Amino acid sequence: MPTSTLLSNPVVTINSVDVSDQCTSCEFTIGQPALEATAFGDASRKYVGGLYENSVSLEMYASFASGETWATLKSLVGATTTVTIKPTSAATSATNPIFTFTGTFVEPLPQSFALGALATVTVNFTGGVYSLVEA
DSSP: OOOOOOOOSOEEEETTEEOGGGEEEEEEEOOOOEEEOOOTTOSSOOEEEOSOOOEEEEEEEOOOSTTSHHHHHTTTTTSEEEEEEESSSSOOBTTBOEEEEEEEEEOOOOOOOOTTSOOEEEEEEEOOEEEEEOO
16 A cells, blocks of 8 residues: 655754755755666667766755854855755654765855745755665
């Protein structure tokens, strides 16, 4: 029987700073590109996995208060950091694993504002080493 997870109080940290109260969505991708390994004499194409291409995208409120979004991210742009994501604030377990991206590159931080709109920013992280802890 299929199961689904309702995110209730997820925990997101950037550079060990808890930004959960500023984060509205999270998307991450882990994977390897297909590299062709077909040789002469093969009857069909063959592929092997290349280097991992991990990425994380966070949608956050554009808060400029001390210890919030801007203060946490402004000095990390163009550098590498660690991002962790956990589905709930409960203890780490098989049903509440912690996803960690270590040495992930912080892409440029675009800022845009509109009159009468709640300001948000999409923060993108690329590369780095992915790990999963379930206990």
